[in-house]
Amino acid sequence: MAEDVKTPAPPPPPxxxxxxxxxxxxxxxxxxxxxxxxxAVPAAKxxxxxxxAGPVPMPWTSPMVEKYRSQYGSGLDPxxxxxxxxxxxxxxxxxxxxxxxxxxxxxDYCVDITAVHYPKREKPFDVVWILYSFPRNERVRVKTQIxxxxxxxxxxxxxxxANWLEREVYDMFGIxxxxxxxxxxxxxxxxxxxxxxxxxxxxxxxxxxxxQINLGIESGQ
Amino acid sequence: MSDRKNDSTNDLSTHSLSNLDLETxxxxxxxxxxxxxxxxxxxxxxxxxxxxxxKLDGEKVLGTECVIGYLHRGVEKIGExxxxxxFNPYVDRxxxxxxxxxxxxxxxxxxxxxxxxxxxxxxxxRVILTELNRIASHQLWLGTHALDIGAMTPLFxxxxxxxxxxxxxxxxxxxxxxxxxxRIGGCQYETxxxxxxxxxxxxxxxxxxxxxxxxxxxxxxxxxxxxxxxxVISGPDCIALGVTGPVLRASGxxxxxxxxxxxxxxxxxxxxxxxxxxxxTYDRYLVRMQEMRQSMRIVEQAVxxxxxxxxxxxxxxxxxxxxxxxxxxxxxxxGELGYFIVSDGSTQPYRLRVRPPSFVNLQALDLMVRxxxxxxxxxxxxxxxxxxxxxxx
Numbered sequence: 001m002a003e004d005v006k007t008p009a010p011p012p013p014p015x016x017x018x019x020x021x022x023x024x025x026x027x028x029x030x031x032x033x034x035x036x037x038x039x040a041v042p043a044a045k046x047x048x049x050x051x052x053a054g055p056v057p058m059p060w061t062s063p064m065v066e067k068y069r070s071q072y073g074s075g076l077d078p079x080x081x082x083x084x085x086x087x088x089x090x091x092x093x094x095x096x097x098x099x100x101x102x103x104x105x106x107x108d109y110c111v112d113i114t115a116v117h118y119p120k121r122e123k124p125f126d127v128v129w130i131l132y133s134f135p136r137n138e139r140v141r142v143k144t145q146i147x148x149x150x151x152x153x154x155x156x157x158x159x160x161x162a163n164w165l166e167r168e169v170y171d172m173f174g175i176x177x178x179x180x181x182x183x184x185x186x187x188x189x190x191x192x193x194x195x196x197x198x199x200x201x202x203x204x205x206x207x208x209x210x211x212q213i214n215l216g217i218e219s220g221q
Numbered sequence: 222m223s224d225r226k227n228d229s230t231n232d233l234s235t236h237s238l239s240n241l242d243l244e245t246x247x248x249x250x251x252x253x254x255x256x257x258x259x260x261x262x263x264x265x266x267x268x269x270x271x272x273x274x275x276k277l278d279g280e281k282v283l284g285t286e287c288v289i290g291y292l293h294r295g296v297e298k299i300g301e302x303x304x305x306x307x308f309n310p311y312v313d314r315x316x317x318x319x320x321x322x323x324x325x326x327x328x329x330x331x332x333x334x335x336x337x338x339x340x341x342x343x344x345x346x347r348v349i350l351t352e353l354n355r356i357a358s359h360q361l362w363l364g365t366h367a368l369d370i371g372a373m374t375p376l377f378x379x380x381x382x383x384x385x386x387x388x389x390x391x392x393x394x395x396x397x398x399x400x401x402x403x404r405i406g407g408c409q410y411e412t413x414x415x416x417x418x419x420x421x422x423x424x425x426x427x428x429x430x431x432x433x434x435x436x437x438x439x440x441x442x443x444x445x446x447x448x449x450x451x452x453v454i455s456g457p458d459c460i461a462l463g464v465t466g467p468v469l470r471a472s473g474x475x476x477x478x479x480x481x482x483x484x485x486x487x488x489x490x491x492x493x494x495x496x497x498x499x500x501x502t503y504d505r506y507l508v509r510m511q512e513m514r515q516s517m518r519i520v521e522q523a524v525x526x527x528x529x530x531x532x533x534x535x536x537x538x539x540x541x542x543x544x545x546x547x548x549x550x551x552x553x554x555x556g557e558l559g560y561f562i563v564s565d566g567s568t569q570p571y572r573l574r575v576r577p578p579s580f581v582n583l584q585a586l587d588l589m590v591r592x593x594x595x596x597x598x599x600x601x602x603x604x605x606x607x608x609x610x611x612x613x614x
Contacts, residue, residue, distance in 0.1 A: 055336070055543060081545050082333060109460050111550070112576040116563050130548055130561065130576070134460060134474070137481050141548065161463030164584050172297075187290035187613060196298055197572075203295075203302045 057081040064105055086141035094144050095153045098129065102158045107131040107140060110159035113166055115173045119199045123147045125175060146175065154180040172197035189214070255283065262291050266369045266599040269609030273598065280594045285587045292613035300573035305331050305405060305540040308573070313399035315577065316611040318361050321354035322553040324403045329484055330549035330560035331405045334542040342530040343407035344486040348523045349420060350393070350402050352516040357386040358554035359509045363434060366603035370447045375437055382430045389419050406536030420524045424517055431513055448502040452589040452601035455500055462588070463581045466556025468605060471508045472500030478552035490519045502604040541568055555579050555606055575614060579607040
């Protein structure tokens, strides 16, 4: 069973190898609100030659992003990969950023909330919000890293659709969302033990105790 | 109606007759107690194994809770343990009424991640099959939805005509339902001799059939009574709840992924997005009827413009997308179907998330049936066009 669990690769570049040069000038600059737009543009150029075999995420520049970068500094890393934009955001900024994207930037449709498990990392979970804006016809993803056992603020007050999506993240990864109206398992039975989409949960693994008690059979396999 | 009163003491085992207070003059005449009942999981109107816990006051619905997961197969976990090509047939088993759409979304997502594109001929074949599948899915929906509400005839009509689409699928790829029609980088098979003729024949065959369905239902008084102003949801509520597809469009929001963010080669075709105004069950019915007509328009244009050429793009034998992540979504018959794939550079996805339209749409059930009657719950579940294989994955 053990070989079924894939050995996780090193975390993808957005977290580990992001270029510190891309954000430092901006972090230093916020005193002059007009300035931050400029250092970000040259920062995009040195990133291009450092391209390995595959494409890598590039800094994402747009008026919206510049505004938040000057406001939040290094807690926010806007990137773009294969034409898709995303914001790698520090956990502490999540409530603010999600609220701002909804209220000020018209990202009125929360497409999906999900998570990715990197067991070897210090903060093993990436939580991803996929957002869409009807007025702008634009998609953006928000990503943050959290530690095992840490919780996130629920976004149900921002997008009611987050209700079931967050329940599924909780069900599959065991990530808790504070302030969720009804945080319980959604696809698996209530009494189930373990979180199946974690990497240390084998594909053949089951909650044998639950199976024996509730189905009256020795094993689900 | 006065026996309704007895509901308040329906657990007779705890009451001996002498305990029953037969003189209750101060109580209002139509007093009734809240009642919790289960609908499903084994219930013909829930279209699979959906359990809805209904809180009722007489016939009136006070609240609902959906219990799902009976069909959970761990599709996302399976995806992490299969290679990209091996996982392809699994997606057909999510929304098994629209397997071609699922396959299109998955193949396109992986192609995007690998930065390859299917050749033009494959794109056309994909569009033809996907739109035929949309018609088949809507036919299945119409038949079962009308049956739930009590109109049995449309079921026979729609299944008779759906058969013609399934025959085309069967001749193309050997399967009728779980087609596995596409491959990452193109199509599984070259079209068979006579494919285009079959598709054209279907179009001429099917055009009058939609009118036939409409003659049965659109002005049918019982149908109108059962669907008008039932399960009303507003456009802003749809957006807040993430509801997409025909349900969103029937509420007046003109949004379709095929138009908003075109994928495959949909931008080449001329078609309209039908929208409703009231957001009720009847409008959703009309929107889907129009969508079938629009799908026929797309198929007609595609089958007339299908170019010669290869059906597979340049894809390595071993599919190893570079490290990175992608979200790609398509307009499935039920709404926005998205795939979020994280690659670690190996042959298997590091994480594969499916954003199923039925799962997210079903969340709106509670809002739509609150205050309605029990019989309307059946109509509203039908109007969502949910497939539990996709809700539970």
